[in-house]
Amino acid sequence: MIGWMQKHKKYLIITIWISTIAFVGAGFVGWGSYSFSSTSNAVAVVGDRKISIEKLQREYAKLYNLYNQLFNGDLDNEQAKKIGIEEQALNNLISRALRLNYAYDLGLRISKEEVIDALIAMDTFQNNGQFDNEIYKRLLADNQLRPKDFEEELGESLLLEKLNAILEIPLTPLETEMMGAIYFTEDHVKIHILKQSDITFTPAQEAIKKYWEENQDIYQTERGYEIASILISPDSIGANEENLKKYYEDFKNQFLNANGQLLTFQEAKEQVLEKYKDAQAEKESLKEYIALRKGENSKAEISTLYEGDETYGVEFLDLLSQAKEQSTIKPIKTKKGYLTAKVIKIIPSKPKTYEAAKLDATEDFINFEKAKLLEEKAKSQLANFQGVDVGYLSRESRAVLKGLNEQESQDFISQLFTKTKAKDYIFLQDKIILYEILDQRLKNSDIMAKNLDFLTQNGMQVKSRLVDVAFMEHLLKIYKIVKKI
Numbered sequence: 001m002i003g004w005m006q007k008h009k010k011y012l013i014i015t016i017w018i019s020t021i022a023f024v025g026a027g028f029v030g031w032g033s034y035s036f037s038s039t040s041n042a043v044a045v046v047g048d049r050k051i052s053i054e055k056l057q058r059e060y061a062k063l064y065n066l067y068n069q070l071f072n073g074d075l076d077n078e079q080a081k082k083i084g085i086e087e088q089a090l091n092n093l094i095s096r097a098l099r100l101n102y103a104y105d106l107g108l109r110i111s112k113e114e115v116i117d118a119l120i121a122m123d124t125f126q127n128n129g130q131f132d133n134e135i136y137k138r139l140l141a142d143n144q145l146r147p148k149d150f151e152e153e154l155g156e157s158l159l160l161e162k163l164n165a166i167l168e169i170p171l172t173p174l175e176t177e178m179m180g181a182i183y184f185t186e187d188h189v190k191i192h193i194l195k196q197s198d199i200t201f202t203p204a205q206e207a208i209k210k211y212w213e214e215n216q217d218i219y220q221t222e223r224g225y226e227i228a229s230i231l232i233s234p235d236s237i238g239a240n241e242e243n244l245k246k247y248y249e250d251f252k253n254q255f256l257n258a259n260g261q262l263l264t265f266q267e268a269k270e271q272v273l274e275k276y277k278d279a280q281a282e283k284e285s286l287k288e289y290i291a292l293r294k295g296e297n298s299k300a301e302i303s304t305l306y307e308g309d310e311t312y313g314v315e316f317l318d319l320l321s322q323a324k325e326q327s328t329i330k331p332i333k334t335k336k337g338y339l340t341a342k343v344i345k346i347i348p349s350k351p352k353t354y355e356a357a358k359l360d361a362t363e364d365f366i367n368f369e370k371a372k373l374l375e376e377k378a379k380s381q382l383a384n385f386q387g388v389d390v391g392y393l394s395r396e397s398r399a400v401l402k403g404l405n406e407q408e409s410q411d412f413i414s415q416l417f418t419k420t421k422a423k424d425y426i427f428l429q430d431k432i433i434l435y436e437i438l439d440q441r442l443k444n445s446d447i448m449a450k451n452l453d454f455l456t457q458n459g460m461q462v463k464s465r466l467v468d469v470a471f472m473e474h475l476l477k478i479y480k481i482v483k484k485i
Helices: 002-007 053-070 077-083 085-105 112-120 133-142 147-167 173-184 205-218 241-250 265-294 314-322 354-382 406-416 445-450 452-478
Strands: 013-016 020-023 042-046 049-052 185-195 224-232 301-306 328-334 337-347 388-393 423-427 431-442 481-483
Touching: 042 053, 042 085, 049 053, 049 085, 053 077, 053 085, 077 085, 085 147, 085 452, 085 481, 112 147, 133 147, 147 452, 185 354, 185 406, 205 354, 224 265, 241 265, 265 328, 265 337, 301 337, 314 328, 314 337, 354 423, 354 431, 406 423, 406 431
Parallel strands: none
Antiparallel strands: 013 020, 042 049, 042 481, 185 388, 185 431, 224 301, 224 337, 328 337, 423 431
């Protein structure tokens, strides 16, 4: 994390372990524009600890920015309300306050010296290996944080580390053995495959229409986009010897042979020509993008593109799906060249008429009914099926089972080890597999010994989650929570 921050200081995220996060630049989107409902300084009281509105704002800003990244920068306050970011932020702080209360009641404390030691050890604030107070103050100011608040939350994080160390309960030998049994058990299995393609079903027209009426929301026209676009192909770029030589001199470190040695201009000429044309096409496309965004581009072609039309590739369609009307998409490299486009109008999808949806609805209805008939067949045969013995299978088995392809085999094995019945059936895409576990065995102790670290790590994760749930339930019983918003 520190290494990433050192390389990306322009967009630095100051992180104190897992709790105190504030964002630079695009960070604090929504800060000041979101009105919390509380008028007092405390938005909640948890035991003896108050949660201030400033802390809630910081936590809200952190979550807002995380979601904003998921929304590709298009998250607004209305969407944030629907997601419930304020509630999430408050719940995070309440959970933290519950733990801090308990740590304090246990007698755990953090000294000023411990905070200072942790602070000066953070690479983010160092210059030539030494803590730099000016860097510290500047970065906090950039993040709209006061040193007092930063150091207070750093101290809280250190206190929670001490508490977490106490709550980290190692696995017992019996628990390790149980984890081994879970991961390294092999099942001796017989199977019988039932195929949907063997089921015969002829639908009545009335039944198809009824099915469509009940499910017509899923039969929609494709969303469309009326766009003004400009495509700049590298093939349209001219080049003379002088242009190519200058490009070679500027970027000669890109032209190396297999041994990493610099190619001469003549040796690299074809590569230089290709890269020069590509670079110039991208540059021209950027100019067209700016003109298009300003509404000053008369060269743009008007066309309508629908989802599913991969003329310009999936990536361009993905950008279109995120765009708003009158927004302009920056140049993107497609197989035909650099494309920039302005979204004139979005054509929303709408329910298809019965006639337009009939073919798809018929196919879906037939598959739906066949699946029901296939399951009925599976239930009727389960008790007495003969099946084929496929030997011993484990979670790690990569066997391709007879009658199944590789993916189907892995899906079956994966589902098998989630089952609690010795005899049952498993759904695949167009098949049902009847199975019976004839016997079980544990892999030898050498295999378990080789995977002891894996068992311990996974066991600790499971145990930690269980302990954490029980611990939070306990804290909720002993500390009073008063919300003021």
